[in-house]
Amino acid sequence: MSHTRQVCVVVLCGLPASGKTSLCSKLINLETFSFVHVCYDSLLPWIKHNDGPVTWKTARSDAIGMVRHYLQCITHENLSSYDTEILKQDVCQYIHTKVSQSMLDSKPIVFLIDDNMQYRGMRYEFYQLAKSECCGFCICFLDCPLCVCEERNKKRPLEKQVQYKSLLAINSQMEVPGSTNVLWEKQVLNIDTSKSVLQPEGTTSFLQSALENPIQDVVTVDPLFAESCRQTNLINIRHQADLILRKICKDMIQSSDFLNELTIKCKSRHITEAKKRTLTEIKSDLFDTNAYVRKNGTINMVTLEDKLRLLMSAYIHEG
Structure with missing residues (x-):
C-alpha cells in the first residue's frame, strides 16, 4: 500500500504529567506539518481499569481501529466517519475534522498518539499499524522523574488528577523505549521534560526523518x-x-x-x-x-x- 503523501504515526510515551499533551499542543502550532492529535485522556476519559479487562481492552482497541480507519481514508483519498459506540463522540468528530482539513492541504500528516504507553506491547500495536499502512513511525519518550510528575499532577484540576497509586503503578510498569535490543523500537527521541520548557522545533528533523522512511510491510520476526x-x-x-x-x-x-x-x-x-x-x-x-x-x-x-x-x-x- 503506497501513499501519495507522507504520513507518520508518532507515539508519545511517558508518565502522567510528564508533558505529553503540552508537547502536542505546541507541535500543533508548527506550520511544517499537519497534525492530528489523538489524546486518550479525552477520547476515553470514562474508562477505568476497574471496569474490567474486556472494557479497557475493547476501548483501546477501538482507538487503534479509529486511527487505522483514518490512515486508510488518507491512503484511498476517500474520507468517511468512524462508527463507534465506545469512544467519546465529540472528540471523534474533532479528529474527523482535523483529518478532513489535513487532506485538503499538501503538508505531511502526523498522527500524535498521546497516552502513557508504558508497555512495549502498546507501542508495538501502533508500529504494526504503521507497517501495515506503509507509514512512518517513531516514538517520543518524555523523560521526567516520578517526583516531578507527582508535583505537577497535584497542580492539575482535581478532575484531571491521576491517583497517586496509579502514578506509582505506571512508573513501575514503564518499559523505557529503546532500552533493549528490540529491532523495531529504534526510532526514539528522548526529551528531558524535568526542568526545561518544551521546544517543539527540535523535533522537526526527527519527525521528517520518520516521514521519509516509512515502515515497509516485510515479514520479519524479532x-x-x-x-x-x-x-x-x-x-x-x-x-x-x-x-x-x-x-x-x-x-x-x-x-x-x-x-x-x-x-x-x-x-x-x-x-x-x-x-x-x-x-x-x-x-x-x-x-x-x-x-x-x-x-x-x-x-x-x-x-x-x-x-x-x-x-x-x-x-x-x-x-
Whole structure:
C-alpha cells in the first residue's frame, strides 16, 4: 500500500504529567506539518481499569481501529466517519475534522498518539499499524522523574488528577523505549521534560526523518520481542486464571447443591485443595497456554474459564 503523501504515526510515551499533551499542543502550532492529535485522556476519559479487562481492552482497541480507519481514508483519498459506540463522540468528530482539513492541504500528516504507553506491547500495536499502512513511525519518550510528575499532577484540576497509586503503578510498569535490543523500537527521541520548557522545533528533523522512511510491510520476526510476548502471555494467563479461580471457588462455596453432603468447612477445604492443584497444573509445562491465546495476542477468557471449571470439578471429585 503506497501513499501519495507522507504520513507518520508518532507515539508519545511517558508518565502522567510528564508533558505529553503540552508537547502536542505546541507541535500543533508548527506550520511544517499537519497534525492530528489523538489524546486518550479525552477520547476515553470514562474508562477505568476497574471496569474490567474486556472494557479497557475493547476501548483501546477501538482507538487503534479509529486511527487505522483514518490512515486508510488518507491512503484511498476517500474520507468517511468512524462508527463507534465506545469512544467519546465529540472528540471523534474533532479528529474527523482535523483529518478532513489535513487532506485538503499538501503538508505531511502526523498522527500524535498521546497516552502513557508504558508497555512495549502498546507501542508495538501502533508500529504494526504503521507497517501495515506503509507509514512512518517513531516514538517520543518524555523523560521526567516520578517526583516531578507527582508535583505537577497535584497542580492539575482535581478532575484531571491521576491517583497517586496509579502514578506509582505506571512508573513501575514503564518499559523505557529503546532500552533493549528490540529491532523495531529504534526510532526514539528522548526529551528531558524535568526542568526545561518544551521546544517543539527540535523535533522537526526527527519527525521528517520518520516521514521519509516509512515502515515497509516485510515479514520479519524479532526473536527477542517474540519471547517477550510469549512470557507476557504466560504471566497474563496465570494472573487471569487466579482471578477466575477465585470467582469459581466463591460460586462453589455459595452453591447449595454442590457437595451438599459436606459441611461448609469440609466443602471449603476440598475446594481450596482443588484450587491449589489447578494452579499447579497451570504453572506446569503440561498446560498449553497457547490454546488460550488468540492470533491477535488476546486471551480467550471464556475458553480459559471453561477449562478451569473442568479441572476444579475433576480434582474435587478425586479428593
